[in-house]
Amino acid sequence: MVLRWILGALVVASGPAGAEELPVYVDLGCEDAELALTLQGDSGTLHFSGAEMPMARARTASGVKFDSVDDPETHVWTRGDEAMVRIAGQDFSNCRVDRVTQVTEVRWTLASVDGHALEGSAPELSFGEDGSVAGRIACGTLEGSWEFEEGLLHIAAEPAASETCAPGDGAQDKALLAALGAVTGLGFSPDGALELRAGDVTRISATQ
Secondary structure (H helix, E strand, O other), X not given: OHHHHHHHHHHHHOXXXXXXXXXXXXXXXXXXEEEEEEEEOOEEEEEEOOEEEEEEEEOOOOOEEEEEOOOOOOEEEEEOOEEEEEXXXXXXEEEEEEEEEEHHHOXXXXXXXXXXXXXXXXXXXXXXXXXXXXXXXXXXXXXXEEEXXXXXXXXXXXXXXXXXXXXHHHHHHHHHHHHHHHOOEEEEOOOOOEEEEEOOEEEEEEEO
């Protein structure tokens, strides 16, 4: 799975400018703990027991290793699907990479906009490795593009086909498109939900 993530990152890097800035979510399981990593370039966040720990990629002869920025006794080192995990000096046993999620590999189900749950048939959104955006909203479909510029994500999306829909659905689609246009970055929640953010504020959340 880790090899697939590395190869996938190389493919994405050949896409739109700044595509290497897309986050990757790595779900890890140990005999006595469950934890996850959100990786973005050479930085990351370790999610463990309700805490979020900033991490930085370390040089290593093999595998992928991230060290804690604040604690020299915390690191995650993956080799293939196996992982070595140490947190605050405690080594966890029988750790493995359970799942690697890349933004461009999933058709995301949009769950909420600005904290409000979406009603009716769940809208969907996909990010293509070629910089395309496609999806389904309450009143039809949408299409557009995404790219990074000077570290900020720009999404341009508009309705591509319209269908007859309930009165409230049109307002929901309008709010969704406005939120998409304001997004400047992506991230993952501790449980792996995709968060489309404007600055530090999550405008849209989505699940697999």
